[in-house]
Amino acid sequence: MSERADLVVVGAGIVGLATARAVLAARPGAKVIILDKEGSVAGHQTGRNSGVIHAGVYYKPGSEKARFCTTGRQAMVEFCKDNGVAYEICGKVVVATSPDELGALSDLEKRCQDNNVPIERIDGARLRELEPYAAGISALHVKVTGIADYPGVCTVMVRQLLKAGAELRLSTAVQSGTDRSEGMVIHTDGGDIIADRVVSCAGLQSDRVARAISGPDGAGGMQIVPFRGEYFELAPSKTHLVRALIYPVPDARFPFLGVHLTKGVNGHVHAGPNAVLALAREGYSWRERNYTDLRETLMFPGFQKLARKYWKYGASEMARSLSRARFARALQKLVPAVQERDLEPAAAGVRAQALNADGSLVDDFAFVQRGRALHVINAPSPAATASLEIGKAIAARLELV
Ligand SMILES: Cc1cc2nc3c(=O)[nH]c(=O)nc-3n(C[C@H](O)[C@H](O)[C@H](O)COP(=O)(O)OP(=O)(O)OC[C@H]3O[C@@H](n4cnc5c(N)ncnc54)[C@H](O)[C@@H]3O)c2cc1C
Incomplete structure (x- = not known):
């Protein structure tokens, strides 16, 4: 006999945790199981981002990004304030x-x-x-722009979720799903669970998990392309060069904001991220390669079209990735006093960017509903800022509020 749950959430990043939280707030006592293949929460995008509480400057009016960012920002600030998570509205x-x-x-x-x-x-x-x-x-x-400790937000969310009766199963990978009359069977490497509803918030694996659970059309024809964002940190003797957050005017053709300088809640100043094609979905350096991931990216017609159109941009981002001097020059446009020798390597992140088969980058958050399952396919920045609002919206779509 398989175990039963009202809701299975795949992925313990900030979006998965916020979704579980929204469901339990509306339905206290519901049996909610959260699964993550890693041994800790926030192991991918959520724990490797710029830590910015975005204001909503960049997003198309009326888009879900614009709407969820505005309300989500306020909710995130309240959450941090109420729960003692480090944050600052520094502008x-x-x-x-x-x-x-x-x-x-x-x-x-x-x-x-x-x-x-x-x-x-x-x-x-x-x-x-x-x-x-x-x-x-x-x-x-x-x-109104700020900074927050998003891994700290996740730690508090986990504490609250466990208190509310949710189960968190780490080191448990979802492999596939089978839709049956009695529920959706989620097959994991730790056994099967039959769920009334399933939400997948699998970030860099979102399209694969959606297809594994709901079949070939589970991701609505979209595919994730991983773009690594590399960071440097300003040497401690140079952090006075940046008081808060300094951004360039972005290139409107791309969903990336251009390398910027951001003060973190720990007082360190981060410089970056750039945007280079990652050689593995979870590839945090040039050395980490996964040929299955890479082949899948290169064979996807959408990527081929994108690459043909924007190869110059891609090549210049790659050159900057390989040369600290070029990275420093990009920063010097914003803060001329930054020198190459002031830059110390810092951990990179990889963005899960969904792409359509016609080569267009999916700009807004994208959800695909298939029967009992709802798949979050595209949840790029500002999804950390907007996570509490995204969680509520998903719960509403599943009619669980
Ligand atoms: C470089 C960078 C900078 C960013 N800066 C900002 C910022 O300043 N502000 C902001 O608001 N947003 C920012 N973002 C975006 C933000 O970090 C993401 O939108 C957000 O973290 C997405 O959360 P998530 O839960 O959807 O995904 P993730 O945090 O990636 O979580 C997905 C989880 O799914 C799990 N998973 C995958 N496959 C399986 C499986 N088969 N079985 C079980 N579990 C699985 C993974 O292990 C992972 O824990 C940035 C992102 C990056 C990469």
Whole structure:
């Protein structure tokens, strides 16, 4: 006899944990089992990101990213405040360093207005009051942006979930699913579970897990392409160069924000991330390669189309990955005093970016529902910021609230 559950959540990253939390808040006493293949929670994207509580500057008005980020940001701040998790609303500046970036900065300003994100357009002199070492002729000052300890958020969520009766099974990989009249059977390497509902929040493996559970169409035709984001840390003697968060004007064609400088809740200053194709879905350096992952990426028609269109961008990101001097030059545009010798290597993260077969990057959060299962296929930044809101939305879609 297999074990029964009301809900199985696949993935103990911040989205999976927030989903379990939303369901248990609405249905106290429900039997919720959370599974993760790793030996700890937040082992992938959630534990390897920039730690920023985003304000909602960049997202298309009306998109789920825009909506969930605004409400999710406030919920995340409340959560941190209520539970003693380290956070700070330190604000950020998005900086135009040359006249040819002013148009894009104005577009971003307009987008903030459309998204109801309070910002102030400032000149170079005001920028230097906020960030004395920043270069720039004009900037947006986003006061409501902050930083948070997301792994710390997950630790608290786990404590609350266990208290509410949820079970967390680590080192348990989901292998497949079988839809039966009595429920969805989730086959794991630790045995089977029959669930009334299943939510998969598997990050870098989201498309594979969705297909394994719900069949070839489980991921709605999307495929994950892993983009590694590499970071450096400013040497301790140089952290005074950055007071809060300094971002460039992003290239609107891509979902990446450009290398930026961010102060963490521990006072360290991170520089990055860039965006290079990872040679393994969970490949945190050039040395980590997985030929199955790589073949799958290269054979995907969507990736081939993307690569043909943007090979120049990809090549320049790769060159910057291989040369600390180039990385330093990108940072010097924002803060000229940063020197190559000030950069110390730091842990990288890998973004799970969903791609359509036509080569378009999936911009918004993407969910695919198949019977009793709901699969989160695309949950890139700002999904950590918005996680509490995403969790609530998933619970509502599953009619579990
Ligand atoms: C470099 C980088 C910088 C970022 N910066 C920010 C930021 O500043 N602010 C922000 O809001 N967002 C940021 N993000 C995005 C944010 O980190 C992610 O959107 C968020 O963490 C996604 O959470 P998740 O739970 O969906 O995925 P993950 O945290 O990746 O969790 C997925 C989990 O699923 C598990 N899993 C996978 N396959 C299986 C299986 N078969 N069986 C069981 N378990 C499985 C994995 O082990 C993993 O623990 C950044 C991301 C990256 C990579």
